[in-house]
Structures are given as structure tokens and as C-alpha cells.
Amino acid sequence: MSSFTLDLKHALRGLSRTPGFTFLAVLSLALGIGVNSAVFTILNSVLLRPLPVRExxxxxxxxxxxxxxxxxxxxxxxxxxxxxxxxxxxxxxxxxxxxxxxxxxxxxxxxxxxxxxxxxxxxxxxxxxxxxxxxxxxxxxxxxxxxxxxxxxxxxxxxxxxxxxxxxxxxxxxxxxxxxxxxxxxxxxxxxxxxxxxxxxxxxxxxxxxxxxxxxxxxxxxxxxxxxxxxxxxxxxxxxxxxxxxxxxxxxxxxxxxxxxxxxGLPRAIQSGMGVILPALQAVVLLVLLIACSNVANLQLARAMARRQEVAVRIALGGSRAQLVRQFLTESAVLALLGAGAGLALGALALRAVPSLIPPVGPDLFFDLGMDGRVVSFAVLLSLATGLLFGLAPALQSTRPDVMKTLKEESAGATSRRGLTRRLFVVAQVALSMVLLVASGLFLRSLAKAKDIDPGFERSNMVLFNVDPGTMGYGRDRNAALFEAIRHRAASLPGVRSVALAQMVPLEGGRMETTYQIQGQEVPKGTQEPETGLNKVGLAYFQTLGIPLLSGREFAEGDQPGAPRVAVVNATFAQKVLGGEALGRRLVLDKEVVEIVGVARDVKSGSLGEPAAPMLFRPLAQVPATSLTVHVATTGDPTPFLALMRGIVRDVDPYLPVNELRTMKQHFRLALFPARTGALLLGIFGFLALTLATTGIYGVMAFDSTQRRREIGIRMALGAQIREVVGLIVAQGMRVVCLGLAIGLALAWGLARLLSSLLYGIAATDAFTFAAITALLGGVALLACLIPALRAAQSEPMLALRSE
Amino acid sequence: MSKPLLHLKSIKKVFTTEEVETHALADVHLDIHEGEFVSISGPSGCGKSTLLAILGLLDAPSGGEYWLNGKQVAQLTLAQRARIRNREIGFIFQNFNLIGDLTVFENVELPLVYRGLPAGERRQRVLDSLELVGMSHRAGHLPSQLSGGQQQRVAVARAVGGRPSILLADEPTGNLDSTNGDAVMDLLKDLHRRGSTICMVTHDTRFARHAQRSIQLFDGRVVEEAAGEHTA
Known part of the structure; x- marks a missing residue:
């Protein structure tokens, strides 16, 4: 049997004899590798994997x-x-x-x-x-x-x-x-x-x-x-x-x-965006892996302490340091490979949840998120690299013990150097966890705020669906008749309050724009005409969507093609473009003179986070469109009306498909998709980080307490009270935690600013979030210190003294 | 007289902490010839363990010369010391120091693995060594399944398996009751009769007398050297 085979055999046996250590180490690695594999699979599918075609x-x-x-x-x-x-x-x-x-x-x-x-x-x-x-x-x-x-x-x-x-x-x-x-x-x-x-x-x-x-x-x-x-x-x-x-x-x-x-695989515009988002996400999950690896390194250091006598024997028998380091690294490699296997399984499980993140409405999206050879190689190499890297410090430290001292003693106290390394790992864990938790806290707060944002329109009792008769060859007149028939039938249903047509739905994501001039005001040469958001809407649009008119009127039956051209503007347009006096003012749009007949309250049209921007509404009768969304306002729960809408369209034209049928609430959830996804992902990563850091702190404190049994026994034999011993251990633990918290706060403060464009209603440096996360992490860490301290302080002094 | 197997000349060992210099060994001269059985004894803190660590190449002296098998070994690299230790020195410890995860066979095999011997040769040597100490029937057992005396016999087998130039025994009977202690001493005497060179640290005068030559250490110096009762 070769030396390597023997190393491998001994590593497997050693790990199987310490199932608690092996389980915790593999679990830590699996969680870290799992999230990394899942994110890398997405990154691979989106940015790296070539098309399954020839060359x-x-x-x-x-x-x-x-x-x-x-x-x-x-x-x-x-x-x-x-x-x-x-x-x-x-x-x-x-x-x-x-x-x-x-x-x-x-x-x-x-x-x-x-x-x-x-x-x-x-x-x-x-x-x-x-x-x-x-x-x-x-x-x-x-x-x-x-x-x-x-x-x-x-x-x-x-x-x-x-x-x-x-x-x-x-x-x-x-x-x-x-x-x-x-x-x-x-x-x-x-x-x-x-x-x-x-x-x-x-x-x-x-x-x-x-x-x-x-x-x-x-x-x-x-x-x-x-x-x-x-x-x-x-x-x-x-x-x-x-x-x-x-x-x-x-x-x-x-x-x-x-x-x-x-x-x-992506259009150029999206590719550049994804080229930033996915690597950023990968960086975030690498933080989780670093925290997990700190755990593994600490576990290995503790295990190495427990094995120092074995190491000393091996050295005395002529084992060279290289041979011993190799033995340790073989164990690390075995752990890493076990972690990679479990991590890939966890990653595959996590990827199953991805389709549920895709909003239920909108186009049928499909992502081939299979794990290919590249993902498996990534996971194996990443776990081997991190496993060996974080296994190296314990291996190097534990293969240079004070051999004679170790050989002559049954056990010895932790040396300060090893204690320092373990504490440094805890500092790093706490700091990195702080960064992730602050990010997830900000997203969660932002999501809560976003839900409270008033979009400016009715979002409870409404059904929406799109009809595109143009695809069936409808002409302009047939189109108008079709939509009028649909509108009439929907409006006559009991429980329907109002029905309106529009080309764009608020918070749809996209935005139509048009250029305009104020009549009588020439655009200076060399400058471009100003632009404004545009929506083409039908009768009773503002009434149906519950958008209050601040002055004037909405479009009426008389606003036909032959009648004077009219428009409604929003409050921001009236204020910013026209200085507050909008009614009766005239704009030039596409060489047509259009009179403003109403001013409506601002609504969130593009996204929930957008600042108010000028918006202009034109009547469909004067500026027709082929693909329209029907807005049906109901007096109560809109869900039962979903099925009825298909019937209405079928009655008018059995061959016309009803597209994107949903309630306004479902549509609103779509608008919250980025915030919800960000909060969910960062919440998961933050929870993982918190769990890993807590186990890490608990592990170090528990190990330290065990190592200090004799000292604790002496203190208690000399008359120390339980609270004094507990206080001593907790204070030492919390000093390390506080250092980690301070570094983490500084890091989070700096990095949170990068998130500011993705947050709704709160600042990236939201004091409440920072304070709450500090309290949460500090509180959990305090518990992780307290439990082993209490256990150590409650042991019998004489038993502790004899245990040496 | 023939050239000594082990020759120490003016060996010094000083431990330095931030404030204090401790002279653990001062001007130690010692020769051990091939086939000798030497005991080193002295009160606690006299430098026995330090001397044994230097003899076993687990530590380097602060000054002086150390010749082993005709080679100066006082100032070698860690890797060189590990190689020589593996080939020339067999250790027997007070608390046996068997590795709990390894079987009796694997414990005895371990130094031979480090030496890089082929598997077949390792196996033969392990079986021979276990046979020598009467433990071949326990080859597949774990140390925890053995009594203290049996564990020490396995440790002796591990020490002799590599056919070292010298056996260094550090209080080999210290953790054993008198019956098992006597048995282990008989085993060492038997090994000596078969030609092994043995250097044993002990504070038990009863066992020190079994050696051919007894060396007394005090405050890091050799203060007395006398012939023992045992003869090969």
C-alpha cells in the first residue's frame, strides 16, 4: 500500500471516528459550496456556457x-x-x-x-x-x-x-x-x-x-x-x-x-447588466463560503489540538513535517470532496427553487440550469482550494508541537498562538456575517417599504389582460369595434365597477416616450426636443384605475379623430413643464397641436422606486394602438372574474388569445420582483452566514472552555462564584465578537452604498438596519458564548482538577 | 575500547524566555557504546527529559557536539533529524503513546511507512517485532482494547521494528503496576541480551540497577556514573 493510500485510509478512518467533527465540517463546506455552485450554475448558463451547437x-x-x-x-x-x-x-x-x-x-x-x-x-x-x-x-x-x-x-x-x-x-x-x-x-x-x-x-x-x-x-x-x-x-x-x-x-x-x-446568450444590453449582477452575486456567496471555511479551519484547529499527542508521537517516530502536513491535508482534501459532493446536491436542490422565483405572469421564460462538467469542476476545485487553504494553517501549526512536553503530558492548555489564530477566524466570520446581514436587512426593510409605497392607482380589485388582434390581421376599424365589444361585455358583468383600455399598464417595466414642444415656444437650435412618458388610454381610464383628476376632465366620447386633439398630463408635467398652469395649454406632438384638458395625479408608471416624471396621456380614439390591455375594476374580489374574461373574448372572437391575464395584485408583485428576489436571496445568504458564524463562535468558546477546565477548577477552588467565571469567559469571547462587529460595521457602511440604487424608501446607511443587525449578531454571539461558559462554570472543581 | 555509538561532548541547553535564561544542561559529556544498557536518573527538573530529547534528536543543543554513529548530528535541519530519528532511534515512552485510531499492526508499521519501506518488508518486520514481544495475536486490536502492560509491549515492538541503533526509553515502567513493570524490564533486558543498545531514563532506582551503567544527573550536569547490576 503506498503512503498516499495509507494517508487516505487513515484520513477516512479518523473522520469516521469523529462523526460530530466530520458532520459539522462537511455541513459548513456543503452550505458554502452549495450556494456557490447554485450561483455559478446560473452564471455558467447565462454568461459562460456555449450554445449546444457545432463549434x-x-x-x-x-x-x-x-x-x-x-x-x-x-x-x-x-x-x-x-x-x-x-x-x-x-x-x-x-x-x-x-x-x-x-x-x-x-x-x-x-x-x-x-x-x-x-x-x-x-x-x-x-x-x-x-x-x-x-x-x-x-x-x-x-x-x-x-x-x-x-x-x-x-x-x-x-x-x-x-x-x-x-x-x-x-x-x-x-x-x-x-x-x-x-x-x-x-x-x-x-x-x-x-x-x-x-x-x-x-x-x-x-x-x-x-x-x-x-x-x-x-x-x-x-x-x-x-x-x-x-x-x-x-x-x-x-x-x-x-x-x-x-x-x-x-x-x-x-x-x-x-x-x-x-x-x-443574452442581448447586448442585458448581457452587460448581467455581466455585473451575476459576478456580484458570486462575490456575495463567496463571502458565505469564506465564513464556512473559517468554521472548518477552526474545527480543524480544535481537532489538531486534540490530536497534538498523536502528532508528537508521529514526529518522534521519524515522521517528517512534510509527511505529517500531507496527512493533515489528505484529511482536508477528503473533507473538501465530501463537502463538494454534498454542496453540489444542495446546490441542485436550491436550483429547483429558481423557476418559482420567475414571476407567474409575463412571457414563458425557460433557463436550462443543469449542472454540467464545468459546474462540477468549479465546485470540486473550489472546495479543494478552500479546503486545502484553510486546512493548511492547522496542518502547519499542529505539526510543530513541543514534542517532549506533549509526549510526557496527557493534555495541555491551548497555546496562545493557536488561540489567536482561532480568534482571528472568529473576527473574520463576524465581520463578513455583518456585511451580509446588513445587506439582507436593507433589502428586507426596502421590500417592506416598497409594499407600503402608494403607486397612485387602485391595486386591489382589478383584473388585467392583453389582447393583440393585430396578430390575426385585424384592421384599424375592426380593432376598435373588437375592443369596444370586449369593453361593453366586461362592463355589463355584475360586480364590475368600470372598464378601461390602455396601451401600457403602470409598473410594466417598459416606458413609451414621445417628444413634444409647447406651442409658441421654439426649441433652441442645436438642442433636442424634450421627451415625456406617454400612454394611450381609452374612456374612463382614470376613473377605472382610481387616479384622481386634479383639474379638468378625462377623455370623453367626443374626443374622436375628427375632433380637436386633446391630452391629459400628470401633476409633474403640469408643474415642471408648464409651471402649474396646464389646462387649456397647447402642445405640439408629431406636428399636431394638442390641447391639455386634464391634470391627473402622479402614478408610479415605470417602477416603484422611480422619482415622479412628466407623463402625458392621449386618447385611443385619436391615436389608436393594436395591442391593448383591458383594465377591469371590480367592486369586490377580482379572482372570480379571471375565468370570465376568457369567455368574453371567446364570445367576441374565438380565435383571439387572451394574454397575460392576471389581477392587479399579481401585477404589483411582478413590480416587486427585483426587491423580493434580492431580499429572498440575501436573506438566505444572511441566515446562512448567521448560522455559520454562530456555530463558529460556539465551537471556539466551547473548545476554549474545555481547554480551561483546570484553570476554571482552580479559580472555583479558590472561591470564585459561577457568575464570575461565566463573566470571565463571556467577556473574553465578546471582546473578539465586538472586534468583528466593529470591522463588519465599517465594511458594511462602505459597501452598502453600492446598493443604494436598488433600495426603496430607505437610505443605504439606514441607521435602524445597522443598529438592529448589530444587536441581532451581538445577541446571538452572546448566547453562543454564554452556553459553553455556563456549562464550564457548573462543573465540579475537583473533577476539573483531576481531569488533568 | 571501540568507538562509541553515541558521543556527547560539552553539551549545553539553555532555554530563554523574555526575562529568564534557564540552563537545563551544562557541559554534559556522555559516551554510549554499541550493546550497552545505560540508565539516566536524577531528581525532577535535573534535565533528564531535556537530555533524552537531545539524544532522540527531538531538540537541538545550544552548544557542544553530538555524534551518532560517527556522524555529527547536533545542528541538522528538521527534515534531516526526522530521517535519522526514523532510522537510528527507537522510542519507548512512559505513557506508551500509541495512536488510538490505528491498530496494533498499524502502530508498529508507522515508522516503517515513514521510512518508505515496501509493503511486504514492512509486514514481515511488523510480524517479527510483535512476535518478539509476544503480541502477534493482538495485531488487529486497537490500543484501547489492550491493558497498560500490553500497550507498552506494543510500543517496544514499534521501537524495535525499525532495527534502530539505539532504544531510548523514557520512564518505560512509570505508568505500570509492579508486575507489568517487571515484565517490561524483563523484555528490555532480553532485547539487550540480543544485542540492542538501550538508554533508559528512570527515577526508580530499582529499575536503574538493571542497567550496566547508571548515570546520575543533577542541575543539568552528570554528577555520578556507576556500574549497574545487570550484565549482558
Whole structure:
């Protein structure tokens, strides 16, 4: 048997003979590794994992300067006139899928013929789309299904090939199902059905322009595969050389130039945001791991103290320090690997909870959060690195004992040096826990505040749903009639107080804007026209949403296309833009003169945390929109009305899907999603940190008390009272804790400022949070010191003295 | 007379704390020849343990020369000392110092593992050593399953398994009752008869007399050297 095998055998045996130590050490590591693995899995899925396609390293995204997307003619020219990169194009669009008498919205993707060949995706069955499907406009009514759609919505029907699907009222023939591992090339937004670019007019009948020929509308995301031997820079140069011909006009200097970037799973705008958030989250969970590792190091130091006689024997028998350190590190490695295994299991368990974090309303998001080889390697390497790093100090310390003294004594008191190391670990634990707990405290307080924020509109008794008749080819007049029918039917239901239509729902996340001028006030040359938030709303909108009008009126039946153009502004617009005198003032919008007929109270339109901003409302009768949300205010609990809404729309048009049906309360929860998720995650991390730090403090104090049994026995034999002994031990423990608290407070004070933009209604340096967390951590630490102190002080002095 | 196996010349050991210098050993001269059985005794604090630590290369002298098997070993690195200790010295302790997690066999095998001997040779040597001390039937037991006398016999087997040049025994009977103490002394005498060189620290004059030569230490100095009753 080799020395290593013997080391391993002895390590396994030693760990199995001390199950308490092994359990605590593995649990600490597992918690630290678990949260790190879970977060790294997300980071891996979002930022690191290449697409499951052929040679993903050669894939690129192509951006048209700041506009990012391309028109069809621009894409076709680029694809045709160079030989550096094979290009493909796509655009995600919702599709109405009609099955029997029911319709539902699915995520569609319209792709150029080169899309699947460029990506190198394989079909699961049938075939994928190719160049032959992208030749004759309107001539290729074929579709490819995602494996997920086929299994979840078509029950994995084996005879699906050749069957017809009704999409947006048109018949498409299913020609294939994509490989199960392929979920599209954008993370989260998983296409369910792919149709060829040549079928644009059929797939998107609401578009009145011929998008296949229009240079003016840029709507295609372009990706490509570099030819062998061609680099990104070279491909970019080649594409930029074609800019003049591609764009028909010179690019505005502000729009930049064509850029070629490595393929990432996220759109560029989101990628940059996630590129900050996820590494920051990873840094937070690394703090948890550091706290866990401090625990393990302290446990190992305590164990090494208990084993110092064994170490001395090994040294006396000729074991070199290197051999002994290796023995200790073998144990650390075994612990680390056990921790990694348990941590991966915990991480996988935690990841199961991620889908429940995704809001129940909104688009169907899917994240492939499987743990691949990279995650397993990360967890194993991280645990080995931390396990060995934190095992090294105990190994080095315990392999240089005072051999003769140790060999001659049954036990000895802790040396001050080892005590110092253990206390330093506790200081670090308390300080790091303080940082995490303050962060989670701030988020929890912020969440509580956010719930109390008055959004300025009715949020209790209301049902919302979206209808998009444009996807079914409705024209302007039919559209208006349809919505009027829906509004009328909903309003006539018993228990419905009021019904209104609007293009945007408050707190939806997005924001429409428009530029404007105040009539009679020229915009100085060289400056841009001012912008304001915009919503297009129907009759009784303000009444339905319970938004008080401060002056004037809301839109009326008479505000028709032929009548004078009108608008309602919010209080901030009236105050900031018009100096408080808004009624009767005129604005110029899109070359039309619009009169302000009402001033409404401010509402939170974009997010709960936003400051009040100017907002302008236009009547739908004068500025129509195709996709509208119906707001139904009820006199009581709105939940029973959810089912009724589908019936109302079905009665009007059985093929129209009802999208994003929810109550306003559910919608409000969506707005709280960032705050809730932040509070939940940081709450979990903070709780872990608190638990680990408490066990760490308790462990050190319990061990110290055991080591000082003799001293305590002597003190008590000399007449010390229990409270004096307890006071002595607790005071020593709390000195260490207070040092950790002080360092933690300073760190938290500095780092909390980074969170200020994510908090609602409280400052990042909220004194209450800092005081409460200090009291919480200090109180728990006091308990962790008190329990072992009481136990030590209650032992019989003579037993303690004899134990030496 | 032949060249000594172990030669100490003017050995000094000074412990220095922040305020005090303690002279644990002062000008110690000592020769131990191959095959000798030497006992070192003296009152508590006279420097016995310090001397044994230096003899066993567990500590380095502050001054003087220490020759072991013809090699100057007073100032070696930790790794060099560990190697020589493993090959040349066998320790027997008062409190046995067996490792509780290891079986009797594994305890005896441990110094041979550190030496890097092949598994087959280790096994043979362990079995021979256990046979020598009459403990081969307990090879699979843990130390906690043995009596004090049995544990000390295993410790002796561990000390001789590596076939060292010298056995250093530190109060080997100190934790044993008289019957077991006598048995262990008989074992040491038997080893000596078979040719082992033994240096034993003891404060028990009864056992010190078993040695060929008895050395008395007082205040860190050798104050008396006398022939013992035992002869090889």
C-alpha cells in the first residue's frame, strides 16, 4: 500500500471516528459550496456556457451600430456580398396558435434560411429550415417546433411531421422538431416555433409594410459563423466596408459602425447588466463560503489540538513535517470532496427553487440550469482550494508541537498562538456575517417599504389582460369595434365597477416616450426636443384605475379623430413643464397641436422606486394602438372574474388569445420582483452566514472552555462564584465578537452604498438596519458564548482538577 | 575500547524566555557504546527529559557536539533529524503513546511507512517485532482494547521494528503496576541480551540497577556514573 493510500485510509478512518467533527465540517463546506455552485450554475448558463451547437467558438453576433438590428435588404446584402462569415437572421415574435376553438400565444421566431445551417443545429426528427425555405415570399408555409413545445404542448405526438398548425390564422406544415438541447440562441426567451423569413407577411399580418423590402425598418438580429481562419476583427472590417451600400445612406456618426462580437446568450444590453449582477452575486456567496471555511479551519484547529499527542508521537517516530502536513491535508482534501459532493446536491436542490422565483405572469421564460462538467469542476476545485487553504494553517501549526512536553503530558492548555489564530477566524466570520446581514436587512426593510409605497392607482380589485388582434390581421376599424365589444361585455358583468383600455399598464417595466414642444415656444437650435412618458388610454381610464383628476376632465366620447386633439398630463408635467398652469395649454406632438384638458395625479408608471416624471396621456380614439390591455375594476374580489374574461373574448372572437391575464395584485408583485428576489436571496445568504458564524463562535468558546477546565477548577477552588467565571469567559469571547462587529460595521457602511440604487424608501446607511443587525449578531454571539461558559462554570472543581 | 555509538561532548541547553535564561544542561559529556544498557536518573527538573530529547534528536543543543554513529548530528535541519530519528532511534515512552485510531499492526508499521519501506518488508518486520514481544495475536486490536502492560509491549515492538541503533526509553515502567513493570524490564533486558543498545531514563532506582551503567544527573550536569547490576 503506498503512503498516499495509507494517508487516505487513515484520513477516512479518523473522520469516521469523529462523526460530530466530520458532520459539522462537511455541513459548513456543503452550505458554502452549495450556494456557490447554485450561483455559478446560473452564471455558467447565462454568461459562460456555449450554445449546444457545432463549434460555438466561431459564432458571432453582428450589430448595426447603436441600432443593433438590420432591415431585411441590409441583411441580404451583407450576407451575399462578402465571404468572411456566413450570416443568418432572426426575430422573436409572439404568434397566435389556434388549436380547435382555442388560441394561445406562443413564442415564435422568424428566421432566415441560413439560421439552422449557420448554427449547426441537428433535428430531433424531420428536418430543419434551410435556404430552400427562404426563397419565394409567401411560398414556404412550413414550421419547425422546439422539442420543448412538441413534448409540452403536443404531448410528443410522433405523427406530428406533415401536420398543419394554425398560426396567426394561417396554415403552416410542421417539417421537423429541433434537437432537445437547442433552446434558441437567446437565453430565457425560448422560441417554440420557427418559421421562415419568407413567410413574414403571413406570420405577422399586423405589419402593413412589406418588411422583406423595406430599408426603413430594422428588425432582424443577425448572427454568423466565421469562416475557417477568419477572426472577428477581420470579419468586422469586411462587413464595415459594405456599410455604404448596405444602409442606403451614410450612417449617422452617433449610430456607430457594424460591430462583430462573440456570441453570448443574452442581448447586448442585458448581457452587460448581467455581466455585473451575476459576478456580484458570486462575490456575495463567496463571502458565505469564506465564513464556512473559517468554521472548518477552526474545527480543524480544535481537532489538531486534540490530536497534538498523536502528532508528537508521529514526529518522534521519524515522521517528517512534510509527511505529517500531507496527512493533515489528505484529511482536508477528503473533507473538501465530501463537502463538494454534498454542496453540489444542495446546490441542485436550491436550483429547483429558481423557476418559482420567475414571476407567474409575463412571457414563458425557460433557463436550462443543469449542472454540467464545468459546474462540477468549479465546485470540486473550489472546495479543494478552500479546503486545502484553510486546512493548511492547522496542518502547519499542529505539526510543530513541543514534542517532549506533549509526549510526557496527557493534555495541555491551548497555546496562545493557536488561540489567536482561532480568534482571528472568529473576527473574520463576524465581520463578513455583518456585511451580509446588513445587506439582507436593507433589502428586507426596502421590500417592506416598497409594499407600503402608494403607486397612485387602485391595486386591489382589478383584473388585467392583453389582447393583440393585430396578430390575426385585424384592421384599424375592426380593432376598435373588437375592443369596444370586449369593453361593453366586461362592463355589463355584475360586480364590475368600470372598464378601461390602455396601451401600457403602470409598473410594466417598459416606458413609451414621445417628444413634444409647447406651442409658441421654439426649441433652441442645436438642442433636442424634450421627451415625456406617454400612454394611450381609452374612456374612463382614470376613473377605472382610481387616479384622481386634479383639474379638468378625462377623455370623453367626443374626443374622436375628427375632433380637436386633446391630452391629459400628470401633476409633474403640469408643474415642471408648464409651471402649474396646464389646462387649456397647447402642445405640439408629431406636428399636431394638442390641447391639455386634464391634470391627473402622479402614478408610479415605470417602477416603484422611480422619482415622479412628466407623463402625458392621449386618447385611443385619436391615436389608436393594436395591442391593448383591458383594465377591469371590480367592486369586490377580482379572482372570480379571471375565468370570465376568457369567455368574453371567446364570445367576441374565438380565435383571439387572451394574454397575460392576471389581477392587479399579481401585477404589483411582478413590480416587486427585483426587491423580493434580492431580499429572498440575501436573506438566505444572511441566515446562512448567521448560522455559520454562530456555530463558529460556539465551537471556539466551547473548545476554549474545555481547554480551561483546570484553570476554571482552580479559580472555583479558590472561591470564585459561577457568575464570575461565566463573566470571565463571556467577556473574553465578546471582546473578539465586538472586534468583528466593529470591522463588519465599517465594511458594511462602505459597501452598502453600492446598493443604494436598488433600495426603496430607505437610505443605504439606514441607521435602524445597522443598529438592529448589530444587536441581532451581538445577541446571538452572546448566547453562543454564554452556553459553553455556563456549562464550564457548573462543573465540579475537583473533577476539573483531576481531569488533568 | 571501540568507538562509541553515541558521543556527547560539552553539551549545553539553555532555554530563554523574555526575562529568564534557564540552563537545563551544562557541559554534559556522555559516551554510549554499541550493546550497552545505560540508565539516566536524577531528581525532577535535573534535565533528564531535556537530555533524552537531545539524544532522540527531538531538540537541538545550544552548544557542544553530538555524534551518532560517527556522524555529527547536533545542528541538522528538521527534515534531516526526522530521517535519522526514523532510522537510528527507537522510542519507548512512559505513557506508551500509541495512536488510538490505528491498530496494533498499524502502530508498529508507522515508522516503517515513514521510512518508505515496501509493503511486504514492512509486514514481515511488523510480524517479527510483535512476535518478539509476544503480541502477534493482538495485531488487529486497537490500543484501547489492550491493558497498560500490553500497550507498552506494543510500543517496544514499534521501537524495535525499525532495527534502530539505539532504544531510548523514557520512564518505560512509570505508568505500570509492579508486575507489568517487571515484565517490561524483563523484555528490555532480553532485547539487550540480543544485542540492542538501550538508554533508559528512570527515577526508580530499582529499575536503574538493571542497567550496566547508571548515570546520575543533577542541575543539568552528570554528577555520578556507576556500574549497574545487570550484565549482558
Amino acid at each position: 460555438p467558438s466561431r459564432l458571432v453576433r453582428v450589430y448595426a451600430g447603436s441600432r443593433e438590428s438590420f432591415s431585411v435588404p441590409a441583411f441580404r446584402t451583407l450576407a451575399r456580398e462578402q465571404a468572411s462569415v456566413d450570416l443568418a437572421a432572426e426575430s422573436l415574435k409572439p404568434l397566435n396558435w389556434t388549436r380547435g376553438e382555442q388560441s394561445q400565444r406562443v413564442t415564435g421566431s422568424i428566421v432566415s434560411g441560413g439560421y439552422f445551417p449557420v448554427l449547426g443545429v441537428q433535428p430531433f426528427m424531420g428536418r430543419l429550415l434551410g435556404p430552400e425555405d427562404d426563397r419565394v415570399p409567401g411560398g414556404h408555409p412550413v414550421a419547425v417546433l422546439s422539442h420543448r413545445f412538441w413534448t409540452r404542448k403536443l404531448e410528443a405526438d410522433p405523427s406530428i411531421l406533415g401536420r398543419a398548425l394554425t398560426l396567426n390564422g394561417h396554415t403552416f406544415t410542421v417539417v421537423g422538431v429541433a434537437a432537445p438541447t437547442f433552446h434558441g440562441d437567446f437565453l430565457g426567451m425560448v422560441p417554440e416555433i420557427w418559421v421562415p423569413l419568407s413567410m413574414q407577411a403571413q406570420a405577422f399580418p399586423q405589419e402593413k409594410r412589406d418588411l422583406l423590402e423595406s430599408h426603413a425598418t430594422s428588425w432582424l438580429e443577425v448572427l454568423g459563423r466565421l469562416h475557417p481562419g477568419v477572426g472577428r476583427a477581420q470579419a468586422q472590417q469586411t462587413l464595415q466596408a459594405l456599410e455604404a451600400g448596405v444602409f442606403q445612406r451614410k450612417l449617422d456618426p452617433d449610430e456607430g459602425h457594424i460591430e462583430v462580437e462573440a456570441m453570448g
